[in-house]
Amino acid sequence: MKLIKTDVLIVGAGAAGMYASISAAKSNKKVMLCDKSLISRGGATVMAQMTVAAALGHQEADHWTHHLQDTIKSGQDLCNEKLSYLLCKNAPEKIRQMRDWKTNWANDNARIRQVLAPGHGVKRCCYVDFLNTGPAVARTLRGEIAKLKNVTRVSGLTIIDLVVEKNRVIGAIGLNTEAGEYVSIGANAIVLAAGGLTQLFARNSASKNMGGDSHALALRAGANLMDMEFVQFFPIGHLAPRLVGMDPIMWDPFRYKLGGRLLNGHEEQFIENYGGEDGDAYTVGRDLAAYAILKECEAGRGSPNGGAWLSFQHLSKAELDEAFGPIIKKLSANDIDLTKQAIEVAPIAHYHMGGIEVNDSMETCVKGLFAAGECVGGANGANRLSGNAIPEAFVFGEIAGASAANTISETPHLSPQLHQNVLSNLLIELSRQPKQKSQFQTVTSRKLLFELQKLMWENVGVLRSKQGLKMAINEIRRMKNDIFPNLKPASGTVFNTSLMDWLDLRNSLLCAEAICLAANERKESRGAHQMEDIPFKSNKFTKNQIISMIDGKLVSRWQDVQKLEFDLERKRWAKV
Amino acid sequence: MKNNKQQNVFAELNIFRGTNSTKPEFQTFKVPFQQGASILDALIWINDNVDESLSFRYSCINANACKECMMIVDGQVEYACLKKLQKSGSKLEPLPNKTLIKDLVTDIVPPKEKLLS
Numbered sequence: 052m053k054l055i056k057t058d059v060l061i062v063g064a065g066a067a068g069m070y071a072s073i074s075a076a077k078s079n080k081k082v083m084l085c086d087k088s089l090i091s092r093g094g095a096t097v098m099a100q101m102t103v104a105a106a107l108g109h110q111e112a113d114h115w116t117h118h119l120q121d122t123i124k125s126g127q128d129l130c131n132e133k134l135s136y137l138l139c140k141n142a143p144e145k146i147r148q149m150r151d152w153k154t155n156w157a158n159d160n161a162r163i164r165q166v167l168a169p170g171h172g173v174k175r176c177c178y179v180d181f182l183n184t185g186p187a188v189a190r191t192l193r194g195e196i197a198k199l200k201n202v203t204r205v206s207g208l209t210i211i212d213l214v215v216e217k218n219r220v221i222g223a224i225g226l227n228t229e230a231g232e233y234v235s236i237g238a239n240a241i242v243l244a245a246g247g248l249t250q251l252f253a254r255n256s257a258s259k260n261m262g263g264d265s266h267a268l269a270l271r272a273g274a275n276l277m278d279m280e281f282v283q284f285f286p287i288g289h290l291a292p293r294l295v296g297m298d299p300i301m302w303d304p305f306r307y308k309l310g311g312r313l314l315n316g317h318e319e320q321f322i323e324n325y326g327g328e329d330g331d332a333y334t335v336g337r338d339l340a341a342y343a344i345l346k347e348c349e350a351g352r353g354s355p356n357g358g359a360w361l362s363f364q365h366l367s368k369a370e371l372d373e374a375f376g377p378i379i380k381k382l383s384a385n386d387i388d389l390t391k392q393a394i395e396v397a398p399i400a401h402y403h404m405g406g407i408e409v410n411d412s413m414e415t416c417v418k419g420l421f422a423a424g425e426c427v428g429g430a431n432g433a434n435r436l437s438g439n440a441i442p443e444a445f446v447f448g449e450i451a452g453a454s455a456a457n458t459i460s461e462t463p464h465l466s467p468q469l470h471q472n473v474l475s476n477l478l479i480e481l482s483r484q485p486k487q488k489s490q491f492q493t494v495t496s497r498k499l500l501f502e503l504q505k506l507m508w509e510n511v512g513v514l515r516s517k518q519g520l521k522m523a524i525n526e527i528r529r530m531k532n533d534i535f536p537n538l539k540p541a542s543g544t545v546f547n548t549s550l551m552d553w554l555d556l557r558n559s560l561l562c563a564e565a566i567c568l569a570a571n572e573r574k575e576s577r578g579a580h581q582m583e584d585i586p587f588k589s590n591k592f593t594k595n596q597i598i599s600m601i602d603g604k605l606v607s608r609w610q611d612v613q614k615l616e617f618d619l620e621r622k623r624w625a626k627v
Numbered sequence: 628m629k630n631n632k633q634q635n636v637f638a639e640l641n642i643f644r645g646t647n648s649t650k651p652e653f654q655t656f657k658v659p660f661q662q663g664a665s666i667l668d669a670l671i672w673i674n675d676n677v678d679e680s681l682s683f684r685y686s687c688i689n690a691n692a693c694k695e696c697m698m699i700v701d702g703q704v705e706y707a708c709l710k711k712l713q714k715s716g717s718k719l720e721p722l723p724n725k726t727l728i729k730d731l732v733t734d735i736v737p738p739k740e741k742l743l744s
Contacts, residue, residue, distance in 0.1 A: 055742075090740050092693040093686040186692060197739075206740040227742050229728055234742065258686040258693065293663030296709045298690035385663070495679045545646055546682045546729040548674065 052474065053227075053234040054467065057083040057203070059455045060223060060238035062210045063245030063265065065094030066441060067424025069192035070145075070448030071242045071455070076199045078456035083236070084202055087209040087228065087245075087551075091193040093260045094246045095425065096444065099185030101304040102168055102176035104438030105142035110165040110174040115139045116619050117172055122439060125170045125336070126404075126432020127578045128593045129278060132615035133411050134430035137450065142442035145449070146177055154191045155179055166307050168437045169336055176438040181377050182304055188441065208234070209554060210264070212473050213241060213272040214466070219418040220272060221466055224474045228551060231544045235470040240419045240455035243269055243407065244448065247425040248562050249282065252400035253508035256288055256300045262555045263562030265426035269407045270561060270605075274415035276598045277428040277610075279562075280569040281404035281579045283435055284513045286340030287313070288399030290358040294385045301378070302361055302396055303437070308374045313340070314360040314393070315352040321359075338434050338579050341398035341513050348397075349514075358397030363389045398513050402440060404431045404579065405569070408597060413451035419458050423451035429595065429613075433578025481553075485537040496538055496552035499530060503556075503563055511567055516583045520571040527567055531560045565598045565605055572596060572607045636660040639716035640669060642681065646729045653718075656681075660714050667696050667707035670719075670731075683707070683731040697722060698731045 058080035061068045069091060072084040086093050106118040119139040123130050146163065150156055156177045157164040165174045179187040196202050207228045214222045214235075222237040248263030249255040266276055287306070289299040305311060315321045322328070325343040327335035335343075344359045354360050363371065368390050371379050379389070387394065406428030413421045424444040431439055506526055510519035540553040573596060575589040576582045594609040617623070638660045645651040656677060658669040670683050686693035689708060696707040699720040707719075725733035 053742075088686045088693070089695060089736060092695060097692045098687050098690050204740045205742050206736045208742060229732075229734070229736070230742075257688075258690075259688060260686055293661070295663065295665045295668075295689060295711070296691040296706075298687070298692065497675045497679050501675060541680060544729075546732045547680075548682050549679045552674075552679060 052471070053232060054237070055083070055234060056237045057081045058238065059083070059240050059242065059452070060236055061085070061242045061244060061452070062223075062268070063094060063243070063424070064090040064204070065096035065244065065246055065424065066188055066192060066444035067448040067451075068242070068244035069189075069196055070445050071244055071423050071452030072196055072202050073192070073199065074449040074452030075242075075456040076202050077453070079201060080456050082202045082456075083205060083238070084196065085205040085208040085210065085225070087207065087264075088260055089206045090204045091189040093258060095258065095261060096441070097185045097189045098256070098258060098298050099188070099441060100182035100298055100301060101178040101184050101307065102166065102438045103146065103178065103184060103441040104168065104171060104175050104436060105146045105177060105442055106139065106175060107143050107146060107163055107165060107177070109162045113173050113175060114622070115143065116622050118142070118175060120619050121171050122431065122436055125434050125436045127434060127588070129432035129578070129595060129612055131429030131595070131613045132617075133613050134409075134427070135432075136615050136617065137411060138430050138439065138443050138446050141446040141449075145442060145445035149188065149191055149445070152191045152195055154187050168307060170436045171438070176307070178304070181375055182301060184441070209551065210268065211477060211554060213268055213420070214469050214473050215272050215417060216466060216469055218273060220420040222470060224470055224477070226550070226554070229546055231547055233474055235467065235474070237466075237470075240421065240458040242413075242421045242423055242451045242455050243426055244423045244451070245426060247403040248559070249400035249403060251504060251507050251559055251563050251566070252282070252512060253504040254288065254397065255400040256285060256298065257400070262559040264555075264558050265422060266407060266565070267558035267561045269415060269420070269422065270565070270598075270600045272417050272420060273600075274417045274420055275408040276406065276565055277408045277595050278405035278433075278569070279428075279565045279598055280573050280596065281433050282400055282566065283337060283402040283404060283579050284341040284398040285401030286337055286344055286398050287359075287361060287396035288401070290354070290395040290397040291356040292385070292387065292394070294382070294387065296381060296385070297378075299399060300401060302394070305363065305375065309363060309366060309370070312362045312365070313396075314362060315347045316354050316360075317352055318360065321347055321352070336434070337437065338581070342581055344396075344398055345513050354395045356395050356397075358395045360393040361396045362393035364391070364393060366390070400508075400512070402435055404428070404433065404435050405566075411450075412454040413447055414454060419455075421451040421455050423447040433580065481540070483536050485539070494534060494538060496540065496549065496556045499534060499538065500552070500556050500559065503527070503530060503559065507563055507566070511570055514581055514583050515570055517571075517585070520567060524564070524567045524571060527560065527564050531564060535560060568605055568607055569596050569598055636714065638669070638712055638714055640666075640673075641716065641718045642731070643720045644681075644730050645727075647727050658712070660712060664712045665708050666700055666705070666710045666712055666717065666719070669712050670707060682729045684735070695735070697735070699723065
């Protein structure tokens with residue numbers, strides 16, 4: 052097995068991982084940034100079209116404390132306020148830093164354009180035209196990293212498991228996918244930045260890499276997860292007609308700029324009936340909009356494919372062209388003319404508020420193990436404000452990278468024996484003899500993932516119930532314990548897709564169980580966690596839920612929410 | 628593709644299979660035809676339903692953001708996520724100017740992003 056040594060290993064090369072690399076590299080330590088896909092291309096960042104929230108105050112008077120207030124309000128009393136504080140306070144500086152690095156934020160010369168997004172009190176969200184925020188951010192960071200001599204970039208390296216000695220991380224084992232070879236990596240510190248897990252749901256806006264790798268690696272290494280039950284469903288994902296070459300969440304920026312009308316199958320506005328305000332503007336929160344659309348479908352008032360209509364027909368071709376010219380052309384290539392037709396939209400899994408539990412240095416309870424970006428839990432509580440994901444990636448990435456570089460090793464770089472043990476355990480898992488020979492012969496990792504996605508969507512999605520969750524937990528455990536061990540991927544060869552799918556599913560099943568368990572324990576409705584048979588919030592559950600793995604079993608416990616002793620109205624610390 | 632209701636219409640994809648160390652050959656797959664579906668949709672359908680070992684690169688699935696799915700479709704360089712599936716079928720080959728890794732996967736990784744051997 053190939054042996055590689057580095058000071059800091061960063062897993063995942065989206066905005067969080069890349070920012071962490073830049074920050075860690077300032078220490079002159081050796082940094083290795085790896086991604087199972089290609090550097091800067093595989094994760095959620097490159098798909099982000101809009102928007103980045105930061106209290107720059109370039110359009111209206113604003114202050115980071117206002118951004119923090121909005122974030123905490125949206126999080127419905129569950130935000131880890133120390134993390135929310137770090138996010139909001141540092142976001143403006145990161146936007147300026149990115150501008151200095153030549154990210155072309157839409158601007159009127161010195162003033163960066165900022166637009167209003169749901170849940171924000173003022174115009175706070177920056178973007179790059181046209182629907183190009185993510186690719187522009189990814190390109191900028193990729194360019195900055197290429198200048199750094201002490202950062203090694205590795206594409207096509209899947210991290211399989213972390214190596215831990217006496218509750219301290221000392222490295223990882225991975226699969227070099229193109230060579231089909233296992234590798235050992237010795238590292239003094241590791242930053243997990245491999246994004247979210249929305250791929251677990253049948254309807255999603257995920258890339259194929261978002262199956263919860265960071266979360267599963269953290270759990271198996273002994274770190275904790277928190278608030279796993281909170282999955283954000285983006286209310287107006289594209290549903291029909293078939294549209295290729297566009298991200299399914301593309302209608303969001305259209306609504307920011309142009310409003311648009313959300314209508315049910317009877318072509319009536321309906322958000323108002325659920326306590327929201329919408330009209331021709333776009334001010335309704337994401338959780339309420341997702342809930343309302345599915346409730347309309349349930350009542351038989353959905354659009355033909357099971358969603359709602361979104362109409363821009365009140366706008367002229369000139370108005371559409373001016374706002375989104377290049378995108379209107381792409382739509383036309385898909386035979387879609389917004390002046391003549393409404394399109395169908397429906398909720399899709401889009402972001403995960405829960406994630407790995409960290410302190411304000413982004414360190415987990417395992418020494419030397421850090422996390423950054425979407426895989427971190429807590430900053431967004433029960434519901435994320437739109438625009439908070441990219442600044443979270445920048446800010447947490449920077450902190451995690453610096454903290455990881457400052458970790459002083461108390462152990463030798465590499466323990467070949469421990470690395471070998473971790474790999475041996477995996478190989479044993481891979482070569483287990485099927486328990487039930489005939490029954491599962493035709494099942495593949497892909498088919499089982501498909502079943503899992505369907506199960507999660509139907510029972511652990513926007514609308515949940517006690518009975519549905521109980522059934523889902525049992526079914527996931529059956530998949531994990533009875534079916535998965537019978538799957539036999541091909542042994543290591545070049546670009547072995549069946550082994551890659553198996554490794555992904557191994558992580559996804561563990562994450563699905565964690566989400567289900569957490570959702571079942573939270574016996575209330577709050578933010579993105581909506582229980583049909585418990586339709587109210589309960590003070591008893593104004594707590595964060597911690598999931599850990601003890602002797603191979605997932606267990607849940609409750610923990611007091613980390614409040615900030617900061618007087619937001621007076622902009623000063625309450626206790627100094 | 629997943630909610631396909633028209634299972635009776637099929638398109639044939641003639642796909643290059645093999646690695647640098649095997650004898651190259653073409654394999655034909657029948658995939659359900661659906662109006663508006665992309666070549667990438669059809670390849671994913673093959674992975675899901677027929678052959679999980681067929682290799683091709685992709686991450687973002689639908690957004691044309693990751694730019695990983697470039698290949699030769701009927702002799703032209705195309706992104707598989709943008710190119711529509713035709714009823715008449717297509718011939719799919721790996722990029723000719725890049726080193727072949729497996730099936731439709733070629734070595735598009737920048738030299739500085741490779742694990743040193």
